[in-house]
Amino acid sequence: MLNVFLFAGLPYIALVTLVGGTIYRYRSNRFSYSALSSQFLEKKTLLWGSVPWHLGVFILLIGHLIPIFLPGLWRSLMVNQAFLLLVESAGIAAAILCLFGLSVALVRRLTVAKVQAVTSPMDLVVLGLLLFQVLLGLGVAMAHRWGAVWSTQTTTPYLWSLLLLQPNLDLVANLPPMVRLHLVSAFVLVLLVPFSRLVHMFSVPLAYLWRAPQIVIWNNPRRFREVPVVRQFVESRRYFLRGAFGLTAGGTLLTAGVMDKAVSFFRGPAMSPEEQAALLRKRLQRLEMTAEERELELERLRNNYIFVANLKELQPQAGKYFIDYQMRPALAFRTEDGLPLLISAKCTHLGCTVASAVDANKQLLCPCHMSYFDLHSGAPSPGSPALAPLPRLGWALMDAQGKLLLKEGPHGRREGEFNVAQLEECGVFICKEYEENA
Amino acid sequence: MLPAATYYEKDDLNSTDLHTFIHPLQAAVPPCWEAKSDWQIFRDLAQVTSKLAEQYFTGPVKDILVTPLMHDTPAEIAQPHIRDWGKGECEPIPGKTMPNITVVERDFRKVYQKFISLGPNFRNKGLGIHGTTYQVDDLYDAYRKTHPVEFWEGGIYPSLREDRDVCEAILHFAAETNGECAWRAYQAESHKTGIDHTHLAADTRAVRISFKDIVTEPRRSLTTPFWTGVTNNGRTYSAYCQNVEELIPWRTQTGRQHLYLDHEAYRAFGEHLPTYKPRPDLRTTRDLDYTATDGGGLVLNYLTPHGKWHIHSTFGDTLRMETLSRGIEPAWMNDRDAGLLGIQDNDWVELLNDHGTVVTRACVSARIPRGICFIYHATERTVGTPKSRLRGGRRAGGHNSLTRARLKPLFMIGGYAQFTYAFNYWGPQGVNRDTFVVVRKIEKPEW
Amino acid sequence: MDVRAHVSMVFHLDKCIGCHTCSVACKNVWTDSPGAEYMWWNNVETKPGTGYPTRWEDQMNYKGGWELNKNRELVLRSQSKGGALAKLFYNPRQPGLDDYYEPWTYRYQDLFDAPSGDDQPTAVPISQITGEPMDIEAGPNWDDDLSGSPIYAENDPNLDRLTEDERQMLFDVESIAMMYLPRICNHCANPSCVASCPSGALYKRGEDGIVLVNQEKCRGWRACVVACPYKKMYYNWQTGKSEKCILCYPRVETGQPPACFHSCVGRIRYMGVLLYDAERMVDAMKAPEASLVEAQRNVLLDPHDREVAAAAEANGISPKFIAAAQQSPVYKYVKEWQLALPLHPEFRTLPMLYYVPPLLPVMGRAGDGIYEHEAEEFFTHLDKSRLPMKFLASLFSAGNLDVVKAVMKKQMAVRYYKRAQDVDDVDAAKVQRVLREAHLTPEQAEAIYALTALAPMTERYVMPPIQREEALDGFDMPSCSPEMCKGKCGLGMTQAPQRGA
Numbered sequence A: 001m002l003n004v005f006l007f008a009g010l011p012y013i014a015l016v017t018l019v020g021g022t023i024y025r026y027r028s029n030r031f032s033y034s035a036l037s038s039q040f041l042e043k044k045t046l047l048w049g050s051v052p053w054h055l056g057v058f059i060l061l062i063g064h065l066i067p068i069f070l071p072g073l074w075r076s077l078m079v080n081q082a083f084l085l086l087v088e089s090a091g092i093a094a095a096i097l098c099l100f101g102l103s104v105a106l107v108r109r110l111t112v113a114k115v116q117a118v119t120s121p122m123d124l125v126v127l128g129l130l131l132f133q134v135l136l137g138l139g140v141a142m143a144h145r146w147g148a149v150w151s152t153q154t155t156t157p158y159l160w161s162l163l164l165l166q167p168n169l170d171l172v173a174n175l176p177p178m179v180r181l182h183l184v185s186a187f188v189l190v191l192l193v194p195f196s197r198l199v200h201m202f203s204v205p206l207a208y209l210w211r212a213p214q215i216v217i218w219n220n221p222r223r224f225r226e227v228p229v230v231r232q233f234v235e236s237r238r239y240f241l242r243g244a245f246g247l248t249a250g251g252t253l254l255t256a257g258v259m260d261k262a263v264s265f266f267r268g269p270a271m272s273p274e275e276q277a278a279l280l281r282k283r284l285q286r287l288e289m290t291a292e293e294r295e296l297e298l299e300r301l302r303n304n305y306i307f308v309a310n311l312k313e314l315q316p317q318a319g320k321y322f323i324d325y326q327m328r329p330a331l332a333f334r335t336e337d338g339l340p341l342l343i344s345a346k347c348t349h350l351g352c353t354v355a356s357a358v359d360a361n362k363q364l365l366c367p368c369h370m371s372y373f374d375l376h377s378g379a380p381s382p383g384s385p386a387l388a389p390l391p392r393l394g395w396a397l398m399d400a401q402g403k404l405l406l407k408e409g410p411h412g413r414r415e416g417e418f419n420v421a422q423l424e425e426c427g428v429f430i431c432k433e434y435e436e437n438a
Numbered sequence B: 001m002l003p004a005a006t007y008y009e010k011d012d013l014n015s016t017d018l019h020t021f022i023h024p025l026q027a028a029v030p031p032c033w034e035a036k037s038d039w040q041i042f043r044d045l046a047q048v049t050s051k052l053a054e055q056y057f058t059g060p061v062k063d064i065l066v067t068p069l070m071h072d073t074p075a076e077i078a079q080p081h082i083r084d085w086g087k088g089e090c091e092p093i094p095g096k097t098m099p100n101i102t103v104v105e106r107d108f109r110k111v112y113q114k115f116i117s118l119g120p121n122f123r124n125k126g127l128g129i130h131g132t133t134y135q136v137d138d139l140y141d142a143y144r145k146t147h148p149v150e151f152w153e154g155g156i157y158p159s160l161r162e163d164r165d166v167c168e169a170i171l172h173f174a175a176e177t178n179g180e181c182a183w184r185a186y187q188a189e190s191h192k193t194g195i196d197h198t199h200l201a202a203d204t205r206a207v208r209i210s211f212k213d214i215v216t217e218p219r220r221s222l223t224t225p226f227w228t229g230v231t232n233n234g235r236t237y238s239a240y241c242q243n244v245e246e247l248i249p250w251r252t253q254t255g256r257q258h259l260y261l262d263h264e265a266y267r268a269f270g271e272h273l274p275t276y277k278p279r280p281d282l283r284t285t286r287d288l289d290y291t292a293t294d295g296g297g298l299v300l301n302y303l304t305p306h307g308k309w310h311i312h313s314t315f316g317d318t319l320r321m322e323t324l325s326r327g328i329e330p331a332w333m334n335d336r337d338a339g340l341l342g343i344q345d346n347d348w349v350e351l352l353n354d355h356g357t358v359v360t361r362a363c364v365s366a367r368i369p370r371g372i373c374f375i376y377h378a379t380e381r382t383v384g385t386p387k388s389r390l391r392g393g394r395r396a397g398g399h400n401s402l403t404r405a406r407l408k409p410l411f412m413i414g415g416y417a418q419f420t421y422a423f424n425y426w427g428p429q430g431v432n433r434d435t436f437v438v439v440r441k442i443e444k445p446e447w
Numbered sequence C: 001m002d003v004r005a006h007v008s009m010v011f012h013l014d015k016c017i018g019c020h021t022c023s024v025a026c027k028n029v030w031t032d033s034p035g036a037e038y039m040w041w042n043n044v045e046t047k048p049g050t051g052y053p054t055r056w057e058d059q060m061n062y063k064g065g066w067e068l069n070k071n072r073e074l075v076l077r078s079q080s081k082g083g084a085l086a087k088l089f090y091n092p093r094q095p096g097l098d099d100y101y102e103p104w105t106y107r108y109q110d111l112f113d114a115p116s117g118d119d120q121p122t123a124v125p126i127s128q129i130t131g132e133p134m135d136i137e138a139g140p141n142w143d144d145d146l147s148g149s150p151i152y153a154e155n156d157p158n159l160d161r162l163t164e165d166e167r168q169m170l171f172d173v174e175s176i177a178m179m180y181l182p183r184i185c186n187h188c189a190n191p192s193c194v195a196s197c198p199s200g201a202l203y204k205r206g207e208d209g210i211v212l213v214n215q216e217k218c219r220g221w222r223a224c225v226v227a228c229p230y231k232k233m234y235y236n237w238q239t240g241k242s243e244k245c246i247l248c249y250p251r252v253e254t255g256q257p258p259a260c261f262h263s264c265v266g267r268i269r270y271m272g273v274l275l276y277d278a279e280r281m282v283d284a285m286k287a288p289e290a291s292l293v294e295a296q297r298n299v300l301l302d303p304h305d306r307e308v309a310a311a312a313e314a315n316g317i318s319p320k321f322i323a324a325a326q327q328s329p330v331y332k333y334v335k336e337w338q339l340a341l342p343l344h345p346e347f348r349t350l351p352m353l354y355y356v357p358p359l360l361p362v363m364g365r366a367g368d369g370i371y372e373h374e375a376e377e378f379f380t381h382l383d384k385s386r387l388p389m390k391f392l393a394s395l396f397s398a399g400n401l402d403v404v405k406a407v408m409k410k411q412m413a414v415r416y417y418k419r420a421q422d423v424d425d426v427d428a429a430k431v432q433r434v435l436r437e438a439h440l441t442p443e444q445a446e447a448i449y450a451l452t453a454l455a456p457m458t459e460r461y462v463m464p465p466i467q468r469e470e471a472l473d474g475f476d477m478p479s480c481s482p483e484m485c486k487g488k489c490g491l492g493m494t495q496a497p498q499r500g501a
Helices: A002-028 A044-069 A071-078 A081-111 A121-143 A147-153 A155-163 A177-195 A197-203 A236-249 A251-267 A273-302 A432-437 B038-056 B108-115 B120-125 B137-146 B163-173 B179-193 B211-216 B241-245 B264-269 B319-324 B335-340 C021-030 C081-086 C109-113 C157-161 C164-170 C192-196 C223-227 C278-284 C289-299 C306-314 C319-326 C329-336 C378-384 C389-396 C401-422 C428-437 C442-454
Strands: A305-310 A320-323 A329-334 A340-344 A363-366 A371-374 A395-398 A404-408 A427-431 B012-016 B019-025 B061-067 B100-106 B127-129 B132-134 B149-152 B155-158 B298-303 B331-333 B348-352 B357-364 B372-374 B435-442 C003-012 C043-047 C066-068 C074-076 C104-106 C125-127 C179-183 C202-205 C211-213 C233-236 C241-244 C269-277 C353-356 C365-367 C370-372
Touching (some): A002 A155, A002 A177, A002 A197, A044 A071, A044 A081, A044 A155, A071 A147, A081 A121, A121 A197, A177 A197, A236 C081, A305 A320, A340 A427, B012 B163, B019 B211, B038 B163, B120 B137, B127 B179, B132 B179, B137 B155, B137 B163, B298 B335, B319 C021, B331 B335, B335 B357, C003 C319, C003 C329, C021 C043, C192 C202, C192 C223, C223 C233, C223 C241, C269 C278, C269 C319, C306 C319, C329 C353, C329 C442, C401 C428
Parallel strands (some): B331 B357, C003 C353
Antiparallel strands (some): A320 A329, A363 A371, A395 A404, A395 A427, B012 B019, B061 B100, B127 B132, B149 B155, B298 B435, B348 B435, C003 C269, C043 C179, C066 C074, C104 C125, C233 C241, C365 C370
């Protein structure tokens, strides 16, 4: 059981955490990505810690990644006895380099007061674990020699089986305990990457090799047609040559830096100038809409009556939309008796706007979740998701001179006189007083 | 010693000679712990005094008050020569050959009430300085109607109970912040000179600057006869403009600028003309009579100039300023002098003479002439002050531990024109504290 | 012609009193958080002195700025492209804390907690980094007013050009002289910090030329700290990011001068827009040392020239910026009057902060016990002035004495001219001659006097507010408009800065 967890469960947990964690951290707290150098506080000892470690681990990483990703090539190289010897001794030398660097770094972290001020518990955990891992690796190299060869038959296929989602634990079942521990410890290290300063290894700035020396950023939209990185003070040809050289030389570095690219892939592409312009336009439109809304709101704050429509324009079958005092949509109809009927168009279920057409059953339909409301009472029909009725709105009729003829409250109470002849010329208004009473 | 509120913990006013702005201090935070503003401390003391006085006094008592011969009074021409009535050189006549003597009535039971009230003398006698007085009775009466008041024994007085009340009262009755007062003061000045000066205050006669005004924005003080500059229409303050432009006499014996001082004491001290005087030597100052000058020390002339970073000890003791200087107020000395003692820049040194010791660091600079060392004013000893072995392992002192106050006799001649006493203008005062010290290097300071 | 607008500065050193109000204003606003205690984006140095960080001008040690290689190509002194990657883990030239100073505070609590006794307690100095008691041995202004002159002033790298006698004279108490040198980021037109940044976090804003660090892109590789020859890039040891003077861009965007400018007591600071031709810069940067000042002046364009204004507009520079460039006090000092010079032009970064060198110490000289103030022979005596011309030339003209002398003559001529007016004791013919020798007209002398001595804030800081649409942050979050980014913490960051794990 433990075996399954350590060699099938843990690697996947580690891998998922690594990918998910680094991306999540990059997106949510990009500021925290830093090499967190402490050279500023202490310089002399750092030289003997940082440089040997980084050099050593770089060699070791290559020595571990090539047999994993290019096992065929590796095997064909290892056939040569001299080459094998060379690789093994280079590995041991690199491990000793690492060991030296890590020990210096650990001692420095524990003894130099200024460095202690910037040392977190995680730093010590990572340092300790790395030290342990390198020691294990060195032990494996010493106790079980020619790992460069046997690993291609054991750990490489095991790791591939992991990658292909068909973990084959038999491949590692019979390996010596030290090798198995080395593997587990590696998984733990991978697991810790997103939570520690180790994330800085994804920040290796390879892009520097070919970028133009100066960076100028314009925010000015008038310049969007221009390339954001503009100036190149020195001849570009020379930089092309240098860049090409840098590419070749940095080819090996790329292996490690590939993750950097992967991360920017997940970040999504940068917006083109056109897209940015479109975004700005959209934002402007949104602002305009807000302004319009504010205007309506102000109108409602200031006026006791708001014009809805001329009565003669209203129809019994198709309602006219308008905005009520609460800035909600509402519908205006004309009933058979020639008087207006105003009803809220905001569905009492989830607030969609009710459609304006009246169906054969004299019902209004909310298209979102199929609630039917009776036009006159506003009550939802049985089975509708909406339970409360659409409220009726009060209205007032005024003639062309602005004289108030007739008012009706939301509950149907009428005030005033009218004669039918006048109706045709009347305008329909909503009244603030009904809003306040309601 | 009582803890006083700092400038961010109280309402107060602040202004400086030649700098024509009235600064408000406002309580941004309440004072720490038990600290109170100076006004409140004195007010509370007055209250306790009054309470105790109820037990010990049954009524007012008479008291004798002796006041010096004052500037801007007839007494300023009372003594053309130095005569001591105590030695029988002249008759003792108060106000002429000796200080004025007045009998005053004191009622200690009323100290508190009087303290918090702006009293009737203020209203009846008017305000002024430099021999120019203006009346404020009508302003006083009007002020009483619009500001907090105190009632006691049938009287109604403007209140001085809170800090803010005091600030308002000062602003309201000072010619610098009340245009009407300035105008009246010029009226009085015109009466003295026979020339009409009121045009200087005519344009600003309606100006009233209240505490709220200066809190809102910096306000300049008005042109008044109590200062000698003209600040109208945004003009920069420059001393003696009024004397030159308005033909107002200088406030000297002759009404002109004096270069030669004919008083017998000045002649006797050789200070009747402003000429170069060599610095006093060790025999004159006698500050090293009891201090061993041998044993690896160097005797240097010692000065305490004003610092670049602070006004006395104020503002210099903040972390920012300590960081921008050297974290301590060092003793500056010449590089070759320092070389004689094997002192390098930033080494610890001990300065001592008969008066005290200072332990600080050396600041070695070619800028300092040989034979001299100085420490900027650094009164506080709160940070980084090591102990002194000479003081028996107790804390070493500040810059003034090495100096002593010597009164300058020439400031005390009195009764002779511009040399007559006036508060904060002319009177007994220390001379620059030029002295001598022994400087020694110390290897390791003790904390 | 590729016309760019640049917010540029002039510091008039004759007016600097060394009060450090600028430094404190800056410190209180920008650098008072943990990790930044030691940073002084604005500092004031006493010259001669070693400055902050110690001997920052010594590029043999720090390797800042640009240099011409054998093929007369402009290359960074600090690193090649590949070398930059090799130096990520350890940068041999990076100044450490000791080159600046260890920030300290005092254990103030001891004053309250001391047991009762017959002696006064004292607050001992402790390190702001470790919290342990420490010996204060350096500060950001340690050599103030020639403090410790045998150690600091005498090791000023600019004295290297002086003869032994000249050095000796400079430190005799009778002839000793000093000046103040306030420094902020120069916001160079050819910044070596930007070019050195492996992460591409440093950039120059196109609209106003302000050089900024994108804090979210910075990975703390510290190449910029080394590459900046003025050592105005600082590494925040707490957040692991580099920080620098941002020219108070939130203030500049609204047309206000930066905090250090606003608070300047001596009114030594001037701010205005310069127009320059980015195409001409390539060659100007490669000029031989002696003609660097001239070459850099030639990059600047006359904003009154209609063709220039049209090209500027075509390049997206707003009309208000062009109008401001036409009134720029900086243009007057730098180009029209040629009074203001770049600090160490030999670093080849084209600094956009210019200095008017101080004239004061040359006024009087003691000789044979007589103090001469009659400057009849002043122009011939320039060589013997208290602050040696070679010293000033080392600071402001890459060693070219003629450039500095020309400036001194102009300043002196203005004084003669005004003295003739105010005191009326200089012969009119002599004033004419002096003005002619200094290549000045009376009108120019009057204008120089007015801008130097009388100019109110509105004339010293001629800055239009930036166009709203230009003020959006140019960081890689798709431009964060003020409406969208309310509640964000500013400076291009969306969260409060916190040290990573």
